[in-house]
Amino acid sequence: MVGLVAVGLIAAYVATRIVLVATGGFYWDDLILIGRASTHNVFGWEYLTHNHDGHFMPGAFLVAGLTTLLAPTHWWPAAVTLVVLATAVALAVWRMIRILSDSDSARSQWAQVLVLAFFLFTPMTVPSYVWWSAGLNSLPMQFAMAWLIGDAVLLCRGGVSTRLIVVRSSLIYLAALACFEKSLYILPVVFLSTVLWCRFGRVRTDRGSSSIPGPLAAAFVGARPLWQVLAPLTVVWAVVFLSVTGGQGAAGQHSVGQTLHLTWRTINNAVIPSLVGGPWTWDRWIPSPPMGFAPLWQILAGWAVLAIVVGVIVKLRRGAWPIVVAAAAYVVAAQIPVMWNRSSANTALELAQTMRYLPDSALVMAAALALVLAVPAPERAGTAERRGALRVGAGAAVAVLVVSSGWGLLHFSQSWRNNPTPEYLRTARASLQSDTGRTMFDQALPLEILTPVANPENQISHTFGRVRNRARFGTVTDDLKVLDKRGRLVAGGVTPARTFAAGAGSCAAPEVRGVTRVPLSGPLLNWTWTIAMGYCANRDGQMTVALVGGTPMVVDVRAGLHVVYVQTTGRGTAITLRPLTPGLAVHTGAGRVGEVAEGELVK
Numbered sequence: 001m002v003g004l005v006a007v008g009l010i011a012a013y014v015a016t017r018i019v020l021v022a023t024g025g026f027y028w029d030d031l032i033l034i035g036r037a038s039t040h041n042v043f044g045w046e047y048l049t050h051n052h053d054g055h056f057m058p059g060a061f062l063v064a065g066l067t068t069l070l071a072p073t074h075w076w077p078a079a080v081t082l083v084v085l086a087t088a089v090a091l092a093v094w095r096m097i098r099i100l101s102d103s104d105s106a107r108s109q110w111a112q113v114l115v116l117a118f119f120l121f122t123p124m125t126v127p128s129y130v131w132w133s134a135g136l137n138s139l140p141m142q143f144a145m146a147w148l149i150g151d152a153v154l155l156c157r158g159g160v161s162t163r164l165i166v167v168r169s170s171l172i173y174l175a176a177l178a179c180f181e182k183s184l185y186i187l188p189v190v191f192l193s194t195v196l197w198c199r200f201g202r203v204r205t206d207r208g209s210s211s212i213p214g215p216l217a218a219a220f221v222g223a224r225p226l227w228q229v230l231a232p233l234t235v236v237w238a239v240v241f242l243s244v245t246g247g248q249g250a251a252g253q254h255s256v257g258q259t260l261h262l263t264w265r266t267i268n269n270a271v272i273p274s275l276v277g278g279p280w281t282w283d284r285w286i287p288s289p290p291m292g293f294a295p296l297w298q299i300l301a302g303w304a305v306l307a308i309v310v311g312v313i314v315k316l317r318r319g320a321w322p323i324v325v326a327a328a329a330y331v332v333a334a335q336i337p338v339m340w341n342r343s344s345a346n347t348a349l350e351l352a353q354t355m356r357y358l359p360d361s362a363l364v365m366a367a368a369l370a371l372v373l374a375v376p377a378p379e380r381a382g383t384a385e386r387r388g389a390l391r392v393g394a395g396a397a398v399a400v401l402v403v404s405s406g407w408g409l410l411h412f413s414q415s416w417r418n419n420p421t422p423e424y425l426r427t428a429r430a431s432l433q434s435d436t437g438r439t440m441f442d443q444a445l446p447l448e449i450l451t452p453v454a455n456p457e458n459q460i461s462h463t464f465g466r467v468r469n470r471a472r473f474g475t476v477t478d479d480l481k482v483l484d485k486r487g488r489l490v491a492g493g494v495t496p497a498r499t500f501a502a503g504a505g506s507c508a509a510p511e512v513r514g515v516t517r518v519p520l521s522g523p524l525l526n527w528t529w530t531i532a533m534g535y536c537a538n539r540d541g542q543m544t545v546a547l548v549g550g551t552p553m554v555v556d557v558r559a560g561l562h563v564v565y566v567q568t569t570g571r572g573t574a575i576t577l578r579p580l581t582p583g584l585a586v587h588t589g590a591g592r593v594g595e596v597a598e599g600e601l602v603k
Contacts, residue, residue: 002109006116010090013120017086020130020413021079025422028287029053029133030078031450033061035457037068038465049244054341056241059178060136072466073425078132085139086129092146093119093366099150100193100370102157102201111373117398119366121405123274123292123412124358130416131289131356137180138359144176145186145363148230152194156203156222170229177237184241185334185360187234191227193367194219196323200374254343262339263332265352269294271331271361272302277404279353282415286448290415291353292408305397317375327368331361421449427487428460432470434489438481439474441492441530441567443596446485475567476555480532482596493602494532494565495594498522500575503588507536507561510587512543518575518588526571530596533575534589536561541581548572557586567596 026034032052040047042065048058067077097112119125125142128134151169154160176183198215203222213221220227270292273279279292294302313320338357424446432440442461450458457463460483461473482492498520505511526549533545537557544552547570555564575593579586594602 002113005113006094009113009117009120010087010094013090014083014087016409017083017129020126020409020416021075021082023413023417024079024130025075025419026073026078026425027131027289027419027421028450030131031421031445031463032454032457033064033133034068034073035454035459035462035465036061037065038072039462040065042066042069051245054245055137056181056244057137057179059140059175060133060180063136063179064133068466072468073429073464075422075425082129082132082135082139085135085143089139089142089146090120092143092150093363096146096150096367097370099153100197100367101373102153102197108373112370114395114398115366115369115373117402118369119362121277121402122362122365123277123279123405123408124271124355124362126409126412127289127354128356128359130413134356137182138356140176140179141183141186142359142363144172144183145189145360146367147172148186148190149193149367152190152219152223152226153197153201155226156194156198156218157201158222162225166225166229169226170233173230173233177233181237181241181245182338182360184234184238185330187230189330189364189367190230191219192326193371194223196326196371197374198222199319199322200376254340256340258343258347258349259336259340261349262343262347262352263335265349266335266339266357267332268299269353270355270358272306273298274355274358274362274405275302275305275401277401277406277408278302280404280408280411282408282412284415284418286418286420287451288350289354289356290412290418291350292355292412293353313372316377317372320372320375323368323371323375327364330364334361334364420446424449424485424487425463428483429464429467429470429487431483431487431489432464432467435471435481436469438471438479439477440471440481441475441477441565441596442473442528443482448485475553477565478562480565480596480599482598484598491599492565492596493599494530494592495597495602496592497529497594498524499592500588500590502590505587507587510536510538510585512577512579512586512588513584514579516577518577520573520575520593523573524571524593526569528567528569529593531566531568531575531591531593532563533566533591534561534563536587536589538585539581539583541579541584543577543579543581543584543586546570546576546578548574548576552576552578554580557584 036047036050042062047065048061050061063081067081071077094116097115101108101112128138148169151165155162155165173186176186195215198218203218273292273294276298278298279294280298281293281295282290283293284290310324313324335357339352342351442459444452445458445460445463452458464470480492481489484490500518500520503511503518524547529547531545535557537559539559541557543555543557545555545566545568546552547568550568550570553566553568555566557564577586577588
């Protein structure tokens with residue numbers, strides 16, 4: 001019966017996760033991953049070891065690259081990876097709870113189900129799940145942490161194949177490290193969980209001694225083959241991480257004071273409300289992710305629930321206080337490095353309320369509750385009645401938590417769906433595939449999709465680089481089309497960052513017969529610029545167009561009066577023209593140098 005209930009809870013969890021991704025889509029960093037996968041060899045060292053905003057994540061990059069190769073800019077492969085990983089996490093957590101609780105009694109089994117329900121439905125795991133790039137980081141870490149805790153305890157309990165456990169745990173740990181450098185936290189958590197379990201668990205004593213070792217010695221000796229492999233892996237990976245990233249996270253002038261404020265905001269406004277299923281209110285300031293705003297009563301209710309749970313644990317499980325302290329220490333300490341890296345003058349405190357840094361904390365809390373179940377309860381008169389009341393109360397509390405979390409999840413999903421990226425990608429992809437013979441210029445994605453801070457990954461040539469059967473990206477065209485803010489193909493134009501006057505000649509007497517310098521209305525910084533130039537030529541042929549410091553672009557010209565658009569990189573105060581075809585002469589009309597934009601906006 002207990003197993004069926006657990007399966008039902010996991011099924012409900014998976015169904016919820018499927019609904020979340022079915023109504024979701026790519027967002028922000030996801031496009032950066034897609035852009036790099038579209039412009040690099042996804043199996044290459046440069047791509048896999050890229051320092052992504054302080055993250056070293058070759059495994060996540062590989063998954064993102066393979067997904068992009070399979071169906072570029074399509075959401076369904078990414079959604080499948082999230083659902084599969086989330087399902088694996090749920091199963092690993094249930095396995096961990098069963099192993100840590102170390103009891104087959106009916107009472108303990110129902111308590112295990114309650115712990116499972118807490119993890120499956122706590123809001124702390126949701127924001128990092130729906131965001132693909134964050135899920136590729138956090139989900140492998142959660143799976144590895146839960147699985148390795150279980151394996152380490154199995155080694156201490158005995159009766160298992162040591163070699164099998166060491167090999168599989170090492171591979172799982174290595175995969176988690178490859179997806180997220182925060183997985184370096186796994187080994188300390190696994191070791192401490194094993195020590196805490198050894199205080200009351202059924203530790204094997206078949207080592208030639210009749211004495212029962214202390215928990216520290218039992219954990220160290222019992223799972224020593226595992227530590228002997230995981231410890232060197234941790235050190236090597238930490239060195240690799242520091243060598244690649246330099247230990248630097250997001251750019252900015254970091255602040256101790258702001259780090260503490262962000263950490264407190266995370267605990268008080270995110271972790272604590274989640275204990276009662278909050279926050280219920282979510283707001284989104286595009287292009288930021290949703291932020292939870294828990295009312296004061298929900299925060300106070302969370303603190304009250306925490307105090308009651310801790311009080312009950314300490315009173316009924318007298319030896320459980322180290323477990324509570326260890327879990328609380330992790331939840332707080334794990335936020336400090338993240339918030340330090342994110343602290344800067346441009347970081348708002350609301351960052352802490354996005355709750356995307358909390359899934360591993362939720363898992364540690366679930367592990368702590370499972371460890372509490374392994375602590376013997378003192379026998380005393382009336383205990384059965386009190387325990388019966390506690391079971392009823394715990395069941396009712398979990399039911400309230402699930403309902404409350406569902407209500408908050410509904411509002412979160414509504415806020416998360418307020419994302420213009422999925423519709424833009426669908427429309428833009430269809431637009432590019434509707435005219436495969438066209439030459440498109442590169443242009444930036446709309447600001448609400450990805451801002452220039454992500455340059456060059458905010459360019460459409462990066463986002464749609466792997467899309468098949470589409471318009472080609474080039475640097476010269478006589479029919480400028482661009483993607484508007486909704487991704488539709490519309491007539492394009494060029495912003496007048498600089499202008500230039502018509503040449504001194506005329507169509508009857510063209511002035512450009514050799515190298516000619518066309519002055520601009522002002523200087524240009526080194527950048528990728530688009531030149532819009534009218535001309536008339538005496539014959540068909542070719543000429544080059546260049547800015548200082550840029551590669552001369554070869555332009556096909558046609559006899560008669562026409563317009564040409566050239567995209568090139570460079571700087572300076574003039575455009576240089578040079579006919580390549582013998583006898584070619586060109587007269588230039590007035591034009592402009594700027595960036596591509598919708599024609600309606602630059603008339």
